[in-house]
Amino acid sequence: MPMLEVRPVRTKKERKTFIQFANKLYKGCPYYCPTLDSDELATFSEKNPVMEFSEYALFLAYRGEEVVGRIAGIINHKANEHWHNHHVRFGWFDFIDDFAVSKALLDAVKTWGKARGMREMNGPVGFTDMDKEGLVIEGYEYLVPMAVLYNYPYYVKHFEAYGFRKETDWHEFQVYVDQIEVFPERITRGAQIVADRYNLHIHKVHSAKELLHTFGTEYFDVLSDAYSVLYNYQPLTQKQKDYYSKMYFPLINFDFVSIVCNEKEEIVGLGLGMPDISKQLQEANGSLLPFHWISLLRALRSKHIDVFNTLLIAVRPDYQDKGVPSMIFAEQFPYYKQYGVKILETTSILETNTKNIANFTVFPHKQHRTRRAYIKEI
Numbered sequence: 001m002p003m004l005e006v007r008p009v010r011t012k013k014e015r016k017t018f019i020q021f022a023n024k025l026y027k028g029c030p031y032y033c034p035t036l037d038s039d040e041l042a043t044f045s046e047k048n049p050v051m052e053f054s055e056y057a058l059f060l061a062y063r064g065e066e067v068v069g070r071i072a073g074i075i076n077h078k079a080n081e082h083w084h085n086h087h088v089r090f091g092w093f094d095f096i097d098d099f100a101v102s103k104a105l106l107d108a109v110k111t112w113g114k115a116r117g118m119r120e121m122n123g124p125v126g127f128t129d130m131d132k133e134g135l136v137i138e139g140y141e142y143l144v145p146m147a148v149l150y151n152y153p154y155y156v157k158h159f160e161a162y163g164f165r166k167e168t169d170w171h172e173f174q175v176y177v178d179q180i181e182v183f184p185e186r187i188t189r190g191a192q193i194v195a196d197r198y199n200l201h202i203h204k205v206h207s208a209k210e211l212l213h214t215f216g217t218e219y220f221d222v223l224s225d226a227y228s229v230l231y232n233y234q235p236l237t238q239k240q241k242d243y244y245s246k247m248y249f250p251l252i253n254f255d256f257v258s259i260v261c262n263e264k265e266e267i268v269g270l271g272l273g274m275p276d277i278s279k280q281l282q283e284a285n286g287s288l289l290p291f292h293w294i295s296l297l298r299a300l301r302s303k304h305i306d307v308f309n310t311l312l313i314a315v316r317p318d319y320q321d322k323g324v325p326s327m328i329f330a331e332q333f334p335y336y337k338q339y340g341v342k343i344l345e346t347t348s349i350l351e352t353n354t355k356n357i358a359n360f361t362v363f364p365h366k367q368h369r370t371r372r373a374y375i376k377e378i
Contacts, residue, residue, distance in 0.1 A: 009059065021060070034281050036281070050076070054075060069096060070094055088112070090121060091131065128234050136151050136155075168350060170372075173365050175360050198262070200260055205259065223314045226314035227314065271310070272310075275309070
């Protein structure tokens, strides 16, 4: 058998190999959603504002000249400062079913992190919680949305064999909109009571230009404040807010953007989602050329949506526990029916975030996937 070797990624060619490895490993897997090469390249470039306070290293594992695994080591200094820890994160971690391979890759990150004063390894996570995170430990038989990780079942035994322990779990749910003939009156009534009691209203915007003109990046201020207590949170910089605005807003159908404002026209709550485009990304397999961008654009602008991905619900801390999410659901439900949505698929929700989980479990639902973040002292 050829010798196993882990090499740092140094050249553009090696970086491209790193990015494309997962698509090769999961080729033919019906549940894996490929990423776009261009998005991955941007993530690891100086264009990504997270680089102002982070450092990273990429590694590839080879048997002979065959690539058999990859891993990214990451240190987010701003997050470590916020949580008062010394974590070296790891992500983009994929490998064949060979413990020698996974161990060698993790050892490379451990050595790299310890040399920089880190004391724990944490993953799989990204630079921030805006990146993909969490190892799938249940629900391998479901196609994942574009914004989340997928992995083969054998990954779990590799993590356990290396000595990782659970740090936290996320749950994901499918809500069966096609089983809801009439939106529950108690939620509609509750939404009106909340609006009247706290002088709140839905402020509807219809485009990225209108959103930015009206609110600037206040949208991300609310998101950052709401998520400040959640796992691995890192306070967003203004450059990050601008970066994410340019990245995501052009993709959004603003029928599915709900903004709750108070009497001062301040955003106090928001909800956001988009059509599931996993199948179109499977067809693209990393590249939108020559014509895959057309099917992707059609899916994003379609007037008929079978599966819809909720990306986030966030409420400003001083308006939490007041029922603001009921206003978001009451505003969104007619659009779900208008577009023929059958299944609403949630993003990953921390197991401890019971209030957010309750927003979805009041409807016909199934918890269909669980993912986990691990930690290990080094």
